[in-house]
Amino acid sequence: MKARVLKAYIQKELSEMLRSRLIIMVFLLPTMLMLLFGYGIRMEVKHARLIIIDNDQCRLSRLLVSKFEHSKYFNTITTVKDEAQALRRIKQAESDAIISIPASFEKRLLKGQSTQIGVFVDAAFPSRGSTIESYVQGVILNAAAGLVPAVSKGSIEINQRTMFNQAMRDEDAIVPGLIGLVLLVAPAIIAALLIVKEKERGTIFNFYASPLSKVEFVAAKLVPVFLLHSLNIFILFLWAMYLFEVPFRGSFWLYWGASEIYILVSISIGILISVITRTQIVAVVLTVMVTIIPGFMYSGIIMPISSMVGMSRYEAHIFPVMYYNHILYDVFLVGEGLSSVKTQAYLVILALYGTVLLGLGTLWLKKELK
Incomplete structure (x- = not known):
């Protein structure tokens, strides 16, 4: 060369x-x-606009609402009382998700009966909708662990640890x-x-x-x-x-x-x-x-x-x-x-x-x- x-x-x-x-x-x-x-x-969703309709207005439902209010992932709105109005707001892109707590929420829990919570998520963008849905489920499950006592001494506890990206x-x-x-x-x-x-x-x-x-x-x-x-x-x-x-x-x-x-x-x-x-x-x-x-x-x-x-x-x-x-x-x-x-x-x-x-x-x- x-x-x-x-x-x-x-x-x-x-x-x-x-x-x-x-x-x-x-x-x-x-x-x-x-x-x-x-x-x-950004994959993480923060400050998602969440409407909570509390039809029970009881101690346990208020505890559940407070879990969402203290979460960094949600900006919670509790002033809306009507489900139709809440759905209208999510259609107008003024909200990302709705949670509807039934009127018999506390009574059914105290009697050991299953209860249902309505969750509506804007999934126009599937990945964002799936992330918000996971966050909602996580907060509800975390709240349920504190609201409902363990059924038996042999209940399973999950000790979860994330690796490589701990934060x-x-x-x-x-x-x-x-x-x-x-x-x-x-x-x-x-x-x-x-x-x-x-x-x-x-x-x-x-x-x-x-x-x-x-x-x-x-x-x-x-x-x-x-x-x-x-x-x-x-x-x-x-x-x-x-x-x-x-x-x-x-x-x-x-x-x-x-x-x-x-x-x-x-x-x-x-x-x-x-x-x-x-x-x-x-x-x-x-x-x-x-x-x-x-x-x-x-x-x-x-x-x-x-x-x-x-x-x-x-x-x-x-x-x-x-x-x-x-x-x-x-x-x-x-x-x-x-x-x-x-x-x-x-x-x-x-x-x-x-x-x-x-x-x-x-x-x-x-x-x-x-």
Whole structure:
């Protein structure tokens, strides 16, 4: 490999990125995506508007109402007395849920008889509706444990403990996955412009006429972007640790090594798209289609891969973001590291992805005028 020529090409790429202000996007885009989605995506529902209709007005019903009033998940309204009015308010999007306590609530409980509580939930958005329903059930079951004495000495008690995300924070569940999404999208978009812009400007003819080989040309394009985005590995790590306060329980060297391999995969996707397209707008649109959409669907941020069924489960294994995000969640929340066979296998798969994609991009690059 002609070291001096390659060095000159790398310096040319860096100076061009500085002159075109593209280097600003190298650092600005990942941080923007991290902050935008890190603060914007929320699975937890807080301050849901809840109407409680207490038809019994007894001691036990008031105790149940107080449980909801002291919950951070609900903003409780008890002034509505009519069920029809409450249903009208939920239809007008002025309420998220309704609880109707029957008139015989206390009497039936004291006699040991079963009683029913009416619960109406706005499920226009199914995930939000399901979360609110779970919260309502949780508060009622918690209240029932204190309202109704144990039936017998042999009653079962559940000692429940959450692992890895003990506080059940959205940030702990979302931010590690966001790093995988950001490091897939940002390097790929920048890399997708590297070769196709030379086709548009006509400067690609300099490569056609030069003694530089295809491997050297791709390396000259890849190295500056790779080095610059390597800094983003540490920047995003600092955002996650100190801005979003996500715990880090694993090996930093595993995080760094896996991230470097993953950036190579991302840049290889961009290089491949840059080779097969002829205009920058097509390259950017195609890159967005093959990175952002699969990145959201199959990164585990919105839905766990284990919950997927049918073809979606197989599709998730096609995209590299699933493998990298498994390693991210391990180093941030679990800390198993390389002692996990799955982590070792996923590192090998990511390396294969980078090798194959970069090889295809180099192979399909033509050093001739069609």
